[in-house]
Amino acid sequence: xxxxxxxxxxxxxxxxxxxxPAGAFSLDQLMELAGLxxxxxxxxVYGKDKYPRVLVCCGPGNQGGDGLVAAxxxxxxxxxxxxxxxxxxxxxxxxxLQIQCDNMKIPTLPPSxxxxxxxxVLGSSDVILDAIFxxxxxxxxxxxxxxxLPLLTESKLPIVSVDIPSGWDVERGNAExxxxxxxxxVSLTAPKEGVRHFTGxxxxxxxxxxxxxxxxxxxxxxxxxxxxxxxxLPSAQKL
Amino acid sequence: xxxxxxxxxxxxxxxxxxxxPAGAFSLDQLMELAGLxxxxxxxxVYGKDKYPRVLVCCGPGNQGGDGLVAAxxxxxxxxxxxxxxxxxxxxxxxxxLQIQCDNMKIPTLPPSxxxxxxxxVLGSSDVILDAIFxxxxxxxxxxxxxxxLPLLTESKLPIVSVDIPSGWDVERGNAExxxxxxxxxVSLTAPKEGVRHFTGxxxxxxxxxxxxxxxxxxxxxxxxxxxxxxxxLPSAQKL
Numbered sequence: 001x002x003x004x005x006x007x008x009x010x011x012x013x014x015x016x017x018x019x020x021p022a023g024a025f026s027l028d029q030l031m032e033l034a035g036l037x038x039x040x041x042x043x044x045v046y047g048k049d050k051y052p053r054v055l056v057c058c059g060p061g062n063q064g065g066d067g068l069v070a071a072x073x074x075x076x077x078x079x080x081x082x083x084x085x086x087x088x089x090x091x092x093x094x095x096x097l098q099i100q101c102d103n104m105k106i107p108t109l110p111p112s113x114x115x116x117x118x119x120x121v122l123g124s125s126d127v128i129l130d131a132i133f134x135x136x137x138x139x140x141x142x143x144x145x146x147x148x149l150p151l152l153t154e155s156k157l158p159i160v161s162v163d164i165p166s167g168w169d170v171e172r173g174n175a176e177x178x179x180x181x182x183x184x185x186v187s188l189t190a191p192k193e194g195v196r197h198f199t200g201x202x203x204x205x206x207x208x209x210x211x212x213x214x215x216x217x218x219x220x221x222x223x224x225x226x227x228x229x230x231x232x233l234p235s236a237q238k239l
Numbered sequence: 240x241x242x243x244x245x246x247x248x249x250x251x252x253x254x255x256x257x258x259x260p261a262g263a264f265s266l267d268q269l270m271e272l273a274g275l276x277x278x279x280x281x282x283x284v285y286g287k288d289k290y291p292r293v294l295v296c297c298g299p300g301n302q303g304g305d306g307l308v309a310a311x312x313x314x315x316x317x318x319x320x321x322x323x324x325x326x327x328x329x330x331x332x333x334x335x336l337q338i339q340c341d342n343m344k345i346p347t348l349p350p351s352x353x354x355x356x357x358x359x360v361l362g363s364s365d366v367i368l369d370a371i372f373x374x375x376x377x378x379x380x381x382x383x384x385x386x387x388l389p390l391l392t393e394s395k396l397p398i399v400s401v402d403i404p405s406g407w408d409v410e411r412g413n414a415e416x417x418x419x420x421x422x423x424x425v426s427l428t429a430p431k432e433g434v435r436h437f438t439g440x441x442x443x444x445x446x447x448x449x450x451x452x453x454x455x456x457x458x459x460x461x462x463x464x465x466x467x468x469x470x471x472l473p474s475a476q477k478l
Contacts, residue, residue, distance in 0.1 A: 024338035028267040036272075036468075043466040076446050077466050099263035103449045207315050210342045227282040227316050229275075 035069020037205025274308020276444025306370025
């Protein structure tokens with residue numbers, strides 16, 4: 001039995017169940033574990049000696065929050081993260097995550113930064129953590145991210161994406177070809193339909209799904225080794 | 240420069256600063272990382288093949304909350320935890336942590352359990368996680384824990400304590416001899432004054448202190464390896 005790939009709707013439903021009265025998790029808890037898994041995935045593939053400078057790209061939603069948590073943990077691990085967050089989220093927990101990063105002296109590009117400023121910081125980065133769009137993304141890609149994504153691709157830097165490479169359709173993948181060609185993917189909870197044919201290294205994080213919930217949705221999650229918070233999935237065959 | 244040992248007052252002050260407007264952490268976030276560190280410490284020393292059955296003893300305060308988080312993660316790691324929690328905390332986050340454990344099908348002894356019931360479950364446990372009293376503990380030990388602690392000791396099971404072995408004075412240690420003789424200790428944030436002469440294996444967890452806060456309080460925290468959430472400290476010399 002292989003792992004189940006989730007539609008956007010099912011991913012949303014599982015999230016709501018986890019954080020509803022029955023699941024009783026808070027967003028803060030789940031985001032902390034998710035962001036930790038993202039940071040650990042990046043650290044596992046791109047060691048800090050060779051790839052110390054991480055550009056963490058954050059969208060305005062919960063995936064941006066995962067990115068901010070990851071940036072903080074990367075700072076704790078000894079990386080030098082920089083945050084690119086042109087549309088900061090407006091919710092309280094998002095603002096608190098920003099303050100936590102500020103307290104770690106993690107620099108954030110001003111929201112007003114133009115294309116040239118982003119190019120400059122890409123020129124002095126070693127790897128990108130893409131936490132721009134998550135499983136609730138619906139195209140088309142809006143400004144300023146419509147100009148951001150091509151720049152990330154042109155940089156030729158390795159890209160680690162969270163849940164779904166930004167610009168991919170959550171269910172149909174990169175059919176339109178406008179999304180990032182990420183090297184590494186960290187899926188949270190369970191992989192999404194759109195990444196079935198992702199050919200880079202693929203990790204799973206979010207080790208917080210009770211067996212009962214896993215059974216109810218027939219997720220067939222893989223076995224995480226030891227007390228790790230991430231597990232590598234077999235890569236899809238390259239076509 | 241060796242790690243700083245904290246007074247109860249200073250430990251409290253650092254906690255308040257982390258969760259105040261300047262630190263911006265939520266209790267949920269810090270407790271999640273603390274409890275994960277506790278579970279990982281137990282898993283590091285007592286492998287689940289030889290020590291599958293963990294009795295997680297939870298007090299009514301925030302340390303009990305750390306214990307509930309640890310119980311959940313131990314369940315995720317494949318252990319069979321049982322919770323002993325004679326005085327469940329009344330706060331909302333504590334109740335949510337209980338529900339999360341219930342959803343994992345982790346059994347909890349009824350609060351009304353008597354000495355005999357606790358003896359029975361000790362007889363079918365392999366290791367104890369002691370999350371009864373934390374750094375805000377002030378003696379004397381009140382009921383029912385005055386009868387619990389001797390039972391835990393008599394069980395001869397290995398004990399992993401969180402922050403301070405239960406019954407020890409946070410600053411003067413086990414001077415009165417009424418506390419647990421724990422085998423393993425996981426200190427959170429920084430070790431407390433009372434454990435300076437702890438001779439068992441000693442780990443540090445709570446990898447979330449920004450450098451600026453570490454510097455302000457001269458904590459001299461050790462270097463955590465890689466992306467681990469715990470680090471082992473050198474043991475105190477046995478007298």
